[in-house]
Amino acid sequence: MTIYLDNAATSHPKPPAVYESLANCLQIAGANPGRASHKMARLAQQIIEDTRLKLARLINASSLNQIVFTFNATDALNMAIKGILSPGDHVITSRLEHNSVLRPLQNLAQKDISLTFIDFSPDGLINPKDIEKAIKPETKLVVITAASNVLGTLQPVAEIGAVARKNNLLFLVDAAQVLGVMPVNVEEMKIDLLACSGHKGLMGPPGTGLLYVGNRAQVKSWREGGTGGDSLSIFQPSLLPTGLEAGTHNLLGIAGLSKALDYLLKETIEKIRDQELSLMMCLLQGLREIPEVTLYGTLDLKQKVGVQSFSVTGYSSDEVAAILDEHFDIAVRGGLHCAPLTHQVLGTAPDGLIRVSVGAFNTIADIETFVLAIKEIVKG
Amino acid sequence: MTIYLDNAATSHPKPPAVYESLANCLQIAGANPGRASHKMARLAQQIIEDTRLKLARLINASSLNQIVFTFNATDALNMAIKGILSPGDHVITSRLEHNSVLRPLQNLAQKDISLTFIDFSPDGLINPKDIEKAIKPETKLVVITAASNVLGTLQPVAEIGAVARKNNLLFLVDAAQVLGVMPVNVEEMKIDLLACSGHKGLMGPPGTGLLYVGNRAQVKSWREGGTGGDSLSIFQPSLLPTGLEAGTHNLLGIAGLSKALDYLLKETIEKIRDQELSLMMCLLQGLREIPEVTLYGTLDLKQKVGVQSFSVTGYSSDEVAAILDEHFDIAVRGGLHCAPLTHQVLGTAPDGLIRVSVGAFNTIADIETFVLAIKEIVKG
Numbered sequence: 160m161t162i163y164l165d166n167a168a169t170s171h172p173k174p175p176a177v178y179e180s181l182a183n184c185l186q187i188a189g190a191n192p193g194r195a196s197h198k199m200a201r202l203a204q205q206i207i208e209d210t211r212l213k214l215a216r217l218i219n220a221s222s223l224n225q226i227v228f229t230f231n232a233t234d235a236l237n238m239a240i241k242g243i244l245s246p247g248d249h250v251i252t253s254r255l256e257h258n259s260v261l262r263p264l265q266n267l268a269q270k271d272i273s274l275t276f277i278d279f280s281p282d283g284l285i286n287p288k289d290i291e292k293a294i295k296p297e298t299k300l301v302v303i304t305a306a307s308n309v310l311g312t313l314q315p316v317a318e319i320g321a322v323a324r325k326n327n328l329l330f331l332v333d334a335a336q337v338l339g340v341m342p343v344n345v346e347e348m349k350i351d352l353l354a355c356s357g358h359k360g361l362m363g364p365p366g367t368g369l370l371y372v373g374n375r376a377q378v379k380s381w382r383e384g385g386t387g388g389d390s391l392s393i394f395q396p397s398l399l400p401t402g403l404e405a406g407t408h409n410l411l412g413i414a415g416l417s418k419a420l421d422y423l424l425k426e427t428i429e430k431i432r433d434q435e436l437s438l439m440m441c442l443l444q445g446l447r448e449i450p451e452v453t454l455y456g457t458l459d460l461k462q463k464v465g466v467q468s469f470s471v472t473g474y475s476s477d478e479v480a481a482i483l484d485e486h487f488d489i490a491v492r493g494g495l496h497c498a499p500l501t502h503q504v505l506g507t508a509p510d511g512l513i514r515v516s517v518g519a520f521n522t523i524a525d526i527e528t529f530v531l532a533i534k535e536i537v538k539g
Numbered sequence: 540m541t542i543y544l545d546n547a548a549t550s551h552p553k554p555p556a557v558y559e560s561l562a563n564c565l566q567i568a569g570a571n572p573g574r575a576s577h578k579m580a581r582l583a584q585q586i587i588e589d590t591r592l593k594l595a596r597l598i599n600a601s602s603l604n605q606i607v608f609t610f611n612a613t614d615a616l617n618m619a620i621k622g623i624l625s626p627g628d629h630v631i632t633s634r635l636e637h638n639s640v641l642r643p644l645q646n647l648a649q650k651d652i653s654l655t656f657i658d659f660s661p662d663g664l665i666n667p668k669d670i671e672k673a674i675k676p677e678t679k680l681v682v683i684t685a686a687s688n689v690l691g692t693l694q695p696v697a698e699i700g701a702v703a704r705k706n707n708l709l710f711l712v713d714a715a716q717v718l719g720v721m722p723v724n725v726e727e728m729k730i731d732l733l734a735c736s737g738h739k740g741l742m743g744p745p746g747t748g749l750l751y752v753g754n755r756a757q758v759k760s761w762r763e764g765g766t767g768g769d770s771l772s773i774f775q776p777s778l779l780p781t782g783l784e785a786g787t788h789n790l791l792g793i794a795g796l797s798k799a800l801d802y803l804l805k806e807t808i809e810k811i812r813d814q815e816l817s818l819m820m821c822l823l824q825g826l827r828e829i830p831e832v833t834l835y836g837t838l839d840l841k842q843k844v845g846v847q848s849f850s851v852t853g854y855s856s857d858e859v860a861a862i863l864d865e866h867f868d869i870a871v872r873g874g875l876h877c878a879p880l881t882h883q884v885l886g887t888a889p890d891g892l893i894r895v896s897v898g899a900f901n902t903i904a905d906i907e908t909f910v911l912a913i914k915e916i917v918k919g
Contacts, residue, residue, distance in 0.1 A: 185561070236764065258763075258766075261773040262774065262775045263763045266775065356787060364565060365788060395642045407613070407738060509771050
């Protein structure tokens with residue numbers, strides 16, 4: 160069986176109840192939710208609203224209507240960025256961001272929206288003071304990842320939120336690497352918008368994502384179409400969540416996510432985080448013993464999620480990933496991880512790094528096998 | 540068991556292999572396709588490319604790279620409409636369109652894009668000559684539904700395509716009610732862009748859709764983000780399909796759609812269409828015998844898909860739908876079906892109509908029970 164260490168891309172496996180829910184959901188509630196009043200459509204709608212409520216509770220949103228279901232985190236980030244910004248606005252973001260933030264912003268930079276990219280320390284951390292210094296009169300939005308998908312470093316989200324709120328800016332957080340493995344509280348952290356996928360730390364199926372929209376944010380409609388209610392109007396309704404939820408939901412994905420959230424809440428994020436820390440301690444101890452391995456970003460485990468990138472002297476990152484796959488049946492990720500600016504700053508572009516990312520179902524034995532495999536590889 | 544006659548919203552049930560594929564796919568190929576080279580990610584990618592090829596063949600696209608996977612038909616329509624039009628452009632569309640066409644267009648109408656709405660005949664048909672007459676020097680795009688989701692009427696797609704091509708316009712077809720139940724050939728019909736959901740006639744799971752992009756159409760990027768390749772660039776790549784496919788795919792949905800397409804190709808669209816015609820013949824015969832029932836749109840079955848809307852004297856559409864659900868366990872749809880202009884023209888807004896839509900798994904017995912139920916209702 161494959162040792163799967165690519166959980167930053169998508170978590171695998173999922174809790175057993177997620178698999179069980181899929182076919183079952185399509186069979187009993189396979190109607191189009193919110194579009195009719197018949198029993199099957201109501202049951203489908205019930206699954207969606209239950210899941211919405213679980214997500215609202217998970218991040219301490221004040222209402223379940225602040226949770227918008229999206230296609231994926233990229234969809235949520237596009238919706239937020241393009242729904243908030245207008246020509247003339249200025250945005251502060253960082254060089255740690257994923258292309259799902261960089262590329263929508265870069266598109267808008269061609270339409271009279273200006274960008275400032277904040278640097279990060281060798282440890283992989285953004286300094287909230289740098290954000291404060293970058294604020295201009297026309298600054299509208301701060302967009303920051305809660306944890307780098309390359310370095311795993313947890314950013315000072317609450318401190319950045321405080322800076323944004325004090326300066327009357329909106330604060331958008333990319334929580335793709337954090338939700339499900341670290342506590343997130345949108346009220347306490349002063350987060351106005353939070354985008355996340357459903358298939359990483361939240362352990363749901365792919366094709367699911369969410370956007371939290373707080374009361375301070377007015378997000379213009381982006382994907383317009385049928386919303387079930389307000390059918391008489393040819394204008395997109397502004398009411399949330401439907402105003403941002405045109406088209407048919409990924410009902411199966413949401414049903415699976417619902418079961419995954421049950422698992423997560425029962426196991427508790429604290430326990431999952433503790434398990435992650437044990438795995439990471441074992442991983443770092445093992446890799447530090449190998450002189451040919453160079454580790455990137457902070458090695459302080461309290462400062463990071465279960466993601467570690469490294470290089471191996473004499474090998475490209477893709478070579479190591481391919482050998483691990485072919486000879487050891489271990490799944491990791493080489494390359495740039497869709498984060499080109501991060502690798503530019505680290506000096507690791509264009510080759511990239513080997514990224515290993517642990518999940519809730521990995522074991523210490525997985526990590527030991529992985530470290531042994533790297534030792535084998537460096538022996539040549 | 541519910542008699543499900545709401546297939547125009549989403550088909551139900553799905554072919555058995557679709558259910559079987561779901562948990563299986565997530566277990567064996569639950570990695571993130573196109574983002575790594577390890578075996579699981581490659582298997583996931585293979586499922587996506589196989590399904591892409593099946594769709595390309597189904598509509599006679601010249602390359603599988605012309606098929607873009609989307610969240611749903613609404614997503615595909617937004618992507619096409621917003622990716623094609625620029626300020627100053629004029630668009631020709633019809634009053635038969637769904638809000639997934641009307642609302643994106645209405646949004647653009649506020650940004651210096653002008654619209655002409657073509658009327659339809661009492662039968663529910665658009666006249667290609669009306670489209671030709673509406674062409675202006677600044678006309679860029681014609682957007683037409685292949686079949687009205689309220690009346691089921693098949694539009695003269697090939698004739699409209701010929702008009703568009705002759706006048707050097709782009710032609711976007713909303714095929715949500717047609718793909719899987721009628722043959723569609725994008726080359727012969729001169730279709731430049733075709734949007735469709737995966738969960739209606741194509742019998743796949745919800746959260747799936749597709750956009751066909753022909754060679755004449757240059758669609759600007761819409762949802763920008765990680766695309767697996769080209770990670771070094773902070774600009775969205777323009778190459779299709781990846782340029783329009785940022786973010787993680789609904790892998791399960793696509794795997795289910797793949798199995799549904801196998802079923803469809805094995806059964807053949809011709810056989811499914813014949814079955815639909817038998818069901819519709821039985822339905823129309825039954826409903827025409829009831830004096831309190833008023834049928835809308837053409838009754839010529841060759842001119843329509845398996846969708847029929849009607850009213851019942853003395854009852855609102857929602858009342859009839861609710862009685863059918865509660866007392867007869869029959870699922871149909873009342874209201875406006877997200878097509879406000881259609882109901883305005885028919886004079887049936889704001890109450891709407893009762894819509895019954897048959898699917899490949901309905902039986903003559905379902906239809907007979909349904910007709911008997913309507914007879915019971917009118918007896919009061």
